[in-house]
Amino acid sequence: MPSAYEAYCRSYQSIMRLAVQFLDWTEPTVLNGKGAIADLADLIQKKGYKKILFVTDEGLQKLHLPDTLLELLKERNIEVFVYDKVKPNPSIASIEEARTMYADNGCEAIIAMGGGSVMDCAKAAGARIACPNKSVAQMRGELKVGRKIPMLFAIPTTAGTGSETTIAAVVSNPETHEKFSINDPHLRPKYAVLDPELTVGLPGKITSTTGMDALTHAVEAYIGQSNTKDTERAAKDAVRLIFSNLETAYNEPQNLQARSNMLLASYYAGLAFTRAYVGYCHAIAHALGGMYGVPHGLANAVILPVMLDWFKESAWHRLAELADAAGMRDCGISDEEKARAFIEEIRRMNRNMQIPSTIKEIQDEDMDLIAERAMHEGNPLYPVPKIMNKEECKDVLKILKG
Numbered sequence: 001m002p003s004a005y006e007a008y009c010r011s012y013q014s015i016m017r018l019a020v021q022f023l024d025w026t027e028p029t030v031l032n033g034k035g036a037i038a039d040l041a042d043l044i045q046k047k048g049y050k051k052i053l054f055v056t057d058e059g060l061q062k063l064h065l066p067d068t069l070l071e072l073l074k075e076r077n078i079e080v081f082v083y084d085k086v087k088p089n090p091s092i093a094s095i096e097e098a099r100t101m102y103a104d105n106g107c108e109a110i111i112a113m114g115g116g117s118v119m120d121c122a123k124a125a126g127a128r129i130a131c132p133n134k135s136v137a138q139m140r141g142e143l144k145v146g147r148k149i150p151m152l153f154a155i156p157t158t159a160g161t162g163s164e165t166t167i168a169a170v171v172s173n174p175e176t177h178e179k180f181s182i183n184d185p186h187l188r189p190k191y192a193v194l195d196p197e198l199t200v201g202l203p204g205k206i207t208s209t210t211g212m213d214a215l216t217h218a219v220e221a222y223i224g225q226s227n228t229k230d231t232e233r234a235a236k237d238a239v240r241l242i243f244s245n246l247e248t249a250y251n252e253p254q255n256l257q258a259r260s261n262m263l264l265a266s267y268y269a270g271l272a273f274t275r276a277y278v279g280y281c282h283a284i285a286h287a288l289g290g291m292y293g294v295p296h297g298l299a300n301a302v303i304l305p306v307m308l309d310w311f312k313e314s315a316w317h318r319l320a321e322l323a324d325a326a327g328m329r330d331c332g333i334s335d336e337e338k339a340r341a342f343i344e345e346i347r348r349m350n351r352n353m354q355i356p357s358t359i360k361e362i363q364d365e366d367m368d369l370i371a372e373r374a375m376h377e378g379n380p381l382y383p384v385p386k387i388m389n390k391e392e393c394k395d396v397l398k399i400l401k402g
């Protein structure tokens with residue numbers, strides 16, 4: 001017999017499953033492959049935009065990653081205003097600065113070139129431009145934007161978040177040390193540019209952890225209870241591509257094929273979770289990101305195998321299907337055997353890419369608040385295989401602390 005709380009969570013999720021069917025799920029147009037940013041410059045010219053806000057971060061500027069596109073736009077007489085102050089886990093202050101730059105210069109569209117932090121800052125700035133009377137905090141949660149944001153071109157430079165195709169912008173509030181999500185189909189970029197040349201310079205640590213973030217999206221979406229045929233296919237494709245390309249991208253940073261496949265995987269995983277949701281890995285990762293600044297991908301990489309263990313038999317069948325989709329051989333016959341082998345494979349990948357198995361930042365005295373925040377995010381929204389309560393979440397945090 002499910003408890004009253006579980007029954008409440010499941011009914012909420014059923015209502016959401018029905019409600020989201022009526023939303024606009026149009027995917028971005030994808031410009032894919034080496035040199036795709038040149039196609040973007042042509043496209044922007046064709047569309048007739050004359051003033052563009054370009055959101056990026058200082059790290060990428062130092063690496064001169066935006067230079068080629070900025071040059072191509074200049075050649076086409078398109079005026080570009082660069083906002084490059086986005087920090088990892090983008091803050092409300094950054095979002096406001098980007099929005100002001102857009103408004104002060106009469107911009108007509110936004111380009112976001114960077115990782116999830118940059119893309120989310122651009123999305124949230126777009127939401128503020130569309131809704132000048134709503135604060136960022138007021139747009140927290142589901143469907144609070146409700147208006148068309150300016151044209152947004154998203155160019156990921158990490159292969160992880162899938163933000164170029166999701167309806168989410170994850171924002172952090174440095175005052176309360178909280179991270180929260182704004183979820184609204186209006187935030188979905190109209191164009192996603194997947195150019196592998198932009199990711200060949202990614203350091204190993206960012207390659208590995210952002211790749212594990214993408215894996216977490218695909219796995220959490222697939223084992224959840226709100227899939228469609230499309231999200232199932234996208235999640236399986238993402239898992240297959242990540243299992244066969246992430247370690248290659250980590251060990252051979254210049255391997256364009258592996259980089260390209262990881263960008264695709266991250267995009268597919270984004271497609272899957274933006275419709276089918278994530279789960280408790282993300283709920284805990286966001287709490288740890290807000291509290292201690294633990295990088296999002298790193299947190300997910302460590303949490304994923306621990307959480308999959310916790311789900312036990314409620315996830316075995318779906319994990320066994322993912323083991324098959326990933327082409328894992330000789331890993332047993334029963335669902336349980338395959339699921340355990342799948343989880344072990346994640347641990348092996350983590351070890352081989354020097355990702356730790358614990359999160360040392362977690363402090364005993366913070367566990368109550370971390371669990372409270374994680375459960376606030378996860379329940380009743382996420383259609384996870386098994387509903388967790390706060391005490392159980394604290395048990396998981398103890399395992400994560402090591």
Ligand SMILES: NC(=O)c1ccc[n+]([C@@H]2O[C@H](COP(=O)([O-])OP(=O)(O)OC[C@H]3O[C@@H](n4cnc5c(N)ncnc54)[C@H](O)[C@@H]3O)[C@@H](O)[C@H]2O)c1
Binds near residue numbers: 089117168198210
């Ligand atoms: N909107 C969504 O759907 C969604 C999904 C998952 C995660 N997120 C959010 O995205 C953020 C994390 O994004 P992220 O993991 O992409 O990292 P990030 O954007 O925070 O970037 C991390 C670091 O990597 C550097 N970097 C990025 N690309 C590089 C490149 N090609 N070469 C060298 N350095 C590069 C950046 O300069 C930065 O210092 C978190 O805030 C997370 O909560 C959003």
Ligand SMILES: [Fe+2]
Binds near residue numbers: 213214296
């Ligand atoms: Fe994520």
